[in-house]
Every structure is written in C-alpha cells, then in structure tokens.
Amino acid sequence: MTDRVKIPLFKKADLDASIGVFFDGFSKVIVAVAILLGTFGLDGGTVFGTMMPGVLVSVIVMNGGLWLYYRQVAKSRGDRNLTAVPAGLQAGRMFIWLFSIMLPVYNTTGDAVLAFRVGVLAHFIGGAVFIIGAFVVPLILKIVPAGALFGSLAGGAMAFLILQSMDGTLKMPLVGWLSLIVLFVIYLGKVNTKLPAALIAIVVGAGIAWATGAMSFSTVTDSLQNLGFYIPNFTFSIFSGEVLSAVIPFLPIVIVFSLNEVITGIQAVEQARECGDTFFTTTKPLVLCGVASMVGALFGSPLAVGLYWGYPGWKKMGSGTGYHLGIVALYALVGLTGLSAIITAFIPEAVVLPILVFVGISSYSQAFEVVSKKYYPAVIMASLPVVMDFMMDNVAEGKLQGFLAFDPGSAFVGLLVGCVFVFIIDNNWLKAAITNVVALALTGIGMIHSPGLLLTDTYSPDLGFVAVYCVLIAAFLIMHFLKFNQKSHLADLEAEKAASLEAAKQE
Structure with missing residues (x-):
C-alpha cells in the first residue's frame, strides 16, 4: 500500500529550502575563499579550478545521497510530505582546518599549496573519523566526561575562531565591527529574517566597504579571468610523503573536532525526533556525510560537510525531500563555472571574519549549555591549554596587530x-x-x-x-x-x- 504513494520529486516549498540551505553553506564558502586568497595568497586556479569542483563532488555525494535515502524512507512510510534532515558545509571543522591546521603549516613553511594539501588530507582523514564516530561516539560519551570533552573544544573555538578572527575584524573596524554587530542583532536580538543572517551581514559589510573606498573594481576585473568550465579532478598529491608527515602533528585536532561534529549531527536528527518524527535514524546519514567528505577530499576539497540543525523550520515550511536536489543544482552553478570568483571579489576578508567570531562564540557557549553548572570550572580549565598555546605562538611572533585597537x-x-x-x-x-x-x-x-x-x-x-x-x-x-x-x-x-x-x- 505504501509503495503506491507518489513522493513529489520537487515541490514549491523545496525551492525556499534549497535557497536557504545553499546560502547558509555558501556563505561559509565565501569566507573560506576570501581567507585562502587573502591570508594564504593561494592562486585562483587552485581555489576555483580544484577546490570548488571538489566541493561540488562532496555536495553531490551527500545531498544526492540524502535525497535518495529520505525519499526511500518516505516511500516505505507512505508519507509524501516527509521532510528530510538538512545538510551542508560545516562551519566548525571548516574553520578549524583553516586556522589550526593549514595556517600553522603556511606560517612555518611559507608554502600555500602545501598548506592547502594538508587541509585536504585532514578533511579526508576527518571523513574517515566521522564514519567511525557514527558508531562509537555514544560509547565515547560514556567514557570521557562531557566537561573535559567540550572544554577542549571550547578552547579551540576561542583560540582559532574567536581570537584569530577578531584580529582581522578589528583591523578594519568600520567594515568588520559593523558586520559583527549586524550578526548579533539578528541572532541575539532574535530577529526573524528570510535570508541567512550571515548573508545579510556579508551584504551590509561589503556595501560599507565599497561605499568607503576600501574595495577596488580592479579585483572584480581580475576575477573574470577565473570564469570557465571546471571539471573535478583527482588530487592524489595529498598522499605524498611531505603532506603525510605534515598532517601527523594535527591528528589530535582532526580526531577531536570530527567526533564533535558527529555529536552535532546526532543533535540535528534529535531535532526531528522532537518534532514527532521519532523514526529517523542517525547512523546512515552520518556515514553518508563521512563518505561525502572523503570523496570530496579526493577531488581537492578541504571543506567539511555534515548534517545541519534547523529541521523544525523546514518542516513547518512544508519542505519535502526534493530540496536536497535543488542544493546540488545551485552548487553545480557556482562550482563548475568559476562564478564564485566574481561573487567573492565583491567581498573583503574583514566582512567574513565576523562570521567566524560568531561561530566561535556559539561553539564556546555550547560547552556550557551541555554540562551542569558544577562542571563549569572543568570546562574553563580544559579550554585554557589551547588558548595559552595560541597566544604564546602568535604574540611571540608579533602577530595579532588588530588587538592593539582594544x-x-x-x-x-x-x-x-x-x-x-x-x-x-x-x-x-x-x-x-x-x-x-x-x-x-x-x-x-x-x-x-x-x-x-x-x-x-x-x-x-x-x-x-x-x-x-x-x-x-x-x-x-x-x-x-x-x-x-x-x-x-x-x-x-x-x-x-x-x-x-x-x-x-x-x-
């Protein structure tokens, strides 16, 4: 009987969900591109010709796979209105890879290409850890105290997201600080918007940058050179001895933060269960996300993917399973054409860094939300070693000049x-x-x-x-x-x- 129920391929509400989830993830891509081009000085060919097609491969595997998976669940239940759990690029691992793995390699060697390849390999290894974590994280949570686990993660968030990003934000306060205020007004002020808050902050900040003359049209003109058609290519160079030896010191970071994102994925599915959809499972979607990361890394993407929070909103909107197909189509548009180069040419780095600050603050706050008050001292103490190491490394080298503003x-x-x-x-x-x-x-x-x-x-x-x-x-x-x-x-x-x-x- 249930097999006869026709599941819509794509419905009107799926369009809103496709655009919403796409811009949520693509705002993070904009940040990553700005950092890779600006801070690392990586060439446009690597960013738009290798990384972006690789990101598309990750999206095809993950969102395409989730579309098939949830469509099958809908058929088996005879539920033509079933809403799929959202998924996309994850801010946490993406920016930890950039700042706590790739940036140290770049600072030490001065080799942007090596740093990029190390980030891609970290993404590959993280995907494998993600798959294993889908099965073992519940066991880990029984062994490692939550205060210690989330305290360590909070330290990473404070050091590599909040402090590192605040440095760049404060170097252009008229652009960066105002963008940060916009984010806080929307998120903390609980302002309902149809567009993602990050996208709004980027538009406002970029508008200020252009109005004040902080940006030049020559950058936009140069970006036109990156237009073209890019086919995903294998990046076996990430398995070279040089890259392998460079990534080994960062394995603890890869493991800890990958397992943390597994927890985030489990919580995303729990949101669906809280909406009454108790039949959803976690293992298969999480494994699919891990596979998508590994395959995307093989094609040159260092940008991690995973399940998103926000299921209640998409369910209330009436979205189905088809919006995952819409997301694939939108990423294909920017990932295969070099169009992302033109988009990012309009946006200065100081505009996107406040997004990392907010992500870091949210991650740091989460450490205190998931443990009892009596464990707060443990969370603080567990976070200090990473922060202290970060401060010593950067202050000793005369960096973090933006902090002089405060x-x-x-x-x-x-x-x-x-x-x-x-x-x-x-x-x-x-x-x-x-x-x-x-x-x-x-x-x-x-x-x-x-x-x-x-x-x-x-x-x-x-x-x-x-x-x-x-x-x-x-x-x-x-x-x-x-x-x-x-x-x-x-x-x-x-x-x-x-x-x-x-x-x-x-x-």
Missing part, C-alpha cells in the same frame, strides 16, 4: 562591549545607542582607542572606531524610534514567562 582602555572597552550586547539581546535599542555615545566620548578624550589622552603628544584616536560609533548611534536610534522587532521580542518574553511558570508548576 589595548588602550581595555577595561572600559570590555564594559562598553558587554553593555551593547546585553542591550541587543534585550532589544533595548535606545540604551545601545546611549552606550555608543559614551564610547564615542571616551574615544574623543583618548580614554579608549588611543595611546594617549587628549592634549598630550601621544593622543591619536582610532578614526575607524570614531566612524563606527557614529554609525551605530544613528542606527540604534532609528531602530528605537521604529520600535524594531518589539512585537516579536515581547512575544518571546511572554513565551519564556509561560515556560517558567509551567516548569515551576511541575516542580
């Missing part, structure tokens, strides 16, 4: 930044504006963002932050007078109050 008056800066983000979370736009007025005044007298006070020889305020505070004052005042997002915020507060009362009754 050096003068750091205590004041910390207090002001904390206030701004508290007010963003509370949707209190007027107080956020007032806080930026205070920050502007302190900058004016040289208490922050200046090596010396007003009327002294060393007085030299950072004009980038002067501009930032002026823009934020105006923006937050406009949001206050427009009562931006107030209805949604009040609804959230009422829902939280009702949940608290319900919890109190049950106790």
Whole structure:
C-alpha cells in the first residue's frame, strides 16, 4: 500500500529550502575563499579550478545521497510530505582546518599549496573519523566526561575562531565591527529574517566597504579571468610523503573536532525526533556525510560537510525531500563555472571574519549549555591549554596587530562591549545607542582607542572606531524610534514567562 504513494520529486516549498540551505553553506564558502586568497595568497586556479569542483563532488555525494535515502524512507512510510534532515558545509571543522591546521603549516613553511594539501588530507582523514564516530561516539560519551570533552573544544573555538578572527575584524573596524554587530542583532536580538543572517551581514559589510573606498573594481576585473568550465579532478598529491608527515602533528585536532561534529549531527536528527518524527535514524546519514567528505577530499576539497540543525523550520515550511536536489543544482552553478570568483571579489576578508567570531562564540557557549553548572570550572580549565598555546605562538611572533585597537582602555572597552550586547539581546535599542555615545566620548578624550589622552603628544584616536560609533548611534536610534522587532521580542518574553511558570508548576 505504501509503495503506491507518489513522493513529489520537487515541490514549491523545496525551492525556499534549497535557497536557504545553499546560502547558509555558501556563505561559509565565501569566507573560506576570501581567507585562502587573502591570508594564504593561494592562486585562483587552485581555489576555483580544484577546490570548488571538489566541493561540488562532496555536495553531490551527500545531498544526492540524502535525497535518495529520505525519499526511500518516505516511500516505505507512505508519507509524501516527509521532510528530510538538512545538510551542508560545516562551519566548525571548516574553520578549524583553516586556522589550526593549514595556517600553522603556511606560517612555518611559507608554502600555500602545501598548506592547502594538508587541509585536504585532514578533511579526508576527518571523513574517515566521522564514519567511525557514527558508531562509537555514544560509547565515547560514556567514557570521557562531557566537561573535559567540550572544554577542549571550547578552547579551540576561542583560540582559532574567536581570537584569530577578531584580529582581522578589528583591523578594519568600520567594515568588520559593523558586520559583527549586524550578526548579533539578528541572532541575539532574535530577529526573524528570510535570508541567512550571515548573508545579510556579508551584504551590509561589503556595501560599507565599497561605499568607503576600501574595495577596488580592479579585483572584480581580475576575477573574470577565473570564469570557465571546471571539471573535478583527482588530487592524489595529498598522499605524498611531505603532506603525510605534515598532517601527523594535527591528528589530535582532526580526531577531536570530527567526533564533535558527529555529536552535532546526532543533535540535528534529535531535532526531528522532537518534532514527532521519532523514526529517523542517525547512523546512515552520518556515514553518508563521512563518505561525502572523503570523496570530496579526493577531488581537492578541504571543506567539511555534515548534517545541519534547523529541521523544525523546514518542516513547518512544508519542505519535502526534493530540496536536497535543488542544493546540488545551485552548487553545480557556482562550482563548475568559476562564478564564485566574481561573487567573492565583491567581498573583503574583514566582512567574513565576523562570521567566524560568531561561530566561535556559539561553539564556546555550547560547552556550557551541555554540562551542569558544577562542571563549569572543568570546562574553563580544559579550554585554557589551547588558548595559552595560541597566544604564546602568535604574540611571540608579533602577530595579532588588530588587538592593539582594544589595548588602550581595555577595561572600559570590555564594559562598553558587554553593555551593547546585553542591550541587543534585550532589544533595548535606545540604551545601545546611549552606550555608543559614551564610547564615542571616551574615544574623543583618548580614554579608549588611543595611546594617549587628549592634549598630550601621544593622543591619536582610532578614526575607524570614531566612524563606527557614529554609525551605530544613528542606527540604534532609528531602530528605537521604529520600535524594531518589539512585537516579536515581547512575544518571546511572554513565551519564556509561560515556560517558567509551567516548569515551576511541575516542580
């Protein structure tokens, strides 16, 4: 009987899901491309001619495989409206590979191609670990205390995502800091948007960069040279002795973070179960993601893939199984043509780095969300070794120059930044504006963002932050007078109050 039910190949709601999941993943591709071209100085032929077709291969294996898998589940259950669990490029492993594996290799050797190949091999090994993890992670969680496991991961997030990315963000505050504020307003302010927050932040930041003359059309002109048709090619060079020996010291990072992403994948399926779809399994989809990583690496992709959170939203929208096919089609468009080169030419690196900062903050916060409060000290202690190692390596070599922006008056800066983000979370736009007025005044007298006070020889305020505070004052005042997002915020507060009362009754 169930075999006679016709499962739609693609329906209207699948189009929205295809675009949404694609841009969620492609925003990460934009970040990776900007870093590989900017920080590493990797050539466009490797990025757009090797990596992007390799990314497409990963997407074909994973999203195409998930389409077949969930379509079969829908047929066996006779459910033509079944929603598939989303999947795409994973931010966590992608950026850990970039900053904690590839960047150290590049800094040590000065060889961008070697660093890239090491990242690709790490992706291949990570895929194998991912497959094994699909079976053994539940056992590991019984042996290793959660506080120790997530504390170590939090340390990596703090060092390689938050601190490393903040350095670049602060070097162009008018672009980077404003992009970071946009992300926080959307995510922490709980603003409902049809487009991914990362994409919005990129568009806003890029717009500011072009308006202020930070970008040049010569970059766009140069990107046209990368247009063409690229066929995926095997990259057996990742198995050379030089690459193998270079990746060995990073195996602990590969193993730990791959296993962590397995946990994330399990949680993604749990979201579906919480929606009442208790029949979903974890092993097959996770193994498929691991296989996709390994195959993609063989074709030159260092960008990890896996299951996504967000199932409840796509189910509510009415998406089915066909949106995985739509994702493949969209990646084929940018992966085979070099079109991604033109897209990324419009976007400076300082625009995409705030996304890594936010990903790192989310990852760091997660370590405290999954353990009891009594284990917080263990989480903090477990995170310190990685952070300390990162600081010693970078400070000793005179790097992290962007941090100098927060050096003068750091205590004041910390207090002001904390206030701004508290007010963003509370949707209190007027107080956020007032806080930026205070920050502007302190900058004016040289208490922050200046090596010396007003009327002294060393007085030299950072004009980038002067501009930032002026823009934020105006923006937050406009949001206050427009009562931006107030209805949604009040609804959230009422829902939280009702949940608290319900919890109190049950106790």
